[in-house]
Amino acid sequence: MRILSGIQPSGSLHLGNYFGMMKRMVDYQENNELFCFLVNYHALTSVFDAPFLRRQTYEAACDFLALGLDPAKSVFWVQADVPEVTELTWLLSNVTGVGLLERNHSYKDKTAKGIPASQGLFSYPVLMAADILLYGAEKVPVGKDQKQHLEITRDIAIRFNNTYGDTFVIPEPDIEDELAVVPGIDGQKMSKSYGNAIEIFTDEKSLKKKVMSIKTDSTPVDQPKPIEGNPLYEIYALFLDDRGKKELKERFLTPGLKYGDVKKEILGVIWDYFEPYRNERKKLAEDRQFVVDTMREGARKARQVATVYLEKARRNVGLDYWN
């Protein structure tokens, strides 16, 4: 099956990105045709600092490679290295109702948080639709925050196919309920831009500071602790199998549990979990040429698929005028 997903290089990648999308992508590469990319055109909707974006694009490439994305088993590239996606965005724009975009929650949330209400931000889902349709993706692993964007992609693809004839594969979202929304240290959705994220590759001191500030409720020590909506439980559970989760639940429900002790455990769990990846990450950061060559080769492979779909779309809308 062809599986595709992307991530914005708009800041340091965090546990929400990892469990919501990155880890699942790495797992999928074993038995599927995996397409994975860094969506830097999308990042332009909220990042206006060129050196920062440049740096983060490189950092995100190192992160993904260190976490196990294997360029020999997948196609891994940077979105702007295949600029055909912007042409497809234009073709799709003409079958995208303004009402569809006006109902987009993410646009409303982002502008409410102070991100400028630009035309780029408004049409973010059309660029995302182009990303997905340009590669014929059948399945798209994402966190729950992207559910509506996927529905918009499907609407646009269906409208295009109905207008111009069968052109695009209609993709299915792949959202895992348990990992749908990883909470940040304040209990809200963990996000790069909300200052509530626990970064994957951070130093031990910063990690400690973040973990120690995970929001807790004021349940007395001698009372059972809540599970649902408790960021401490939810973050810890990310690292556990079913049996571990069951035991953790019992500990939370047994009076006497001290949140301070749980935080120390979580710190150790996160630090140990990423230990091998940290070592790999260090090696990659010292071999820039390898990373650059890998990403260029990924873009070459991605482009081969992209041009086939773009040509088909151009033909079907009537842009093949010299033939």
Ligand code: AQP
């Ligand atoms: N908290 C989360 N829980 C589960 N999944 C999440 N994802 C992000 N946050 C969580 C998933 O990570 C993938 C990549 O996200 P993105 O970088 O393209 O954009 P985003 O969803 O907007 O991520 P952020 O961190 O929240 O970025 P900002 O703050 O820049 O908007 C997606 O599959 C997403 O669902």
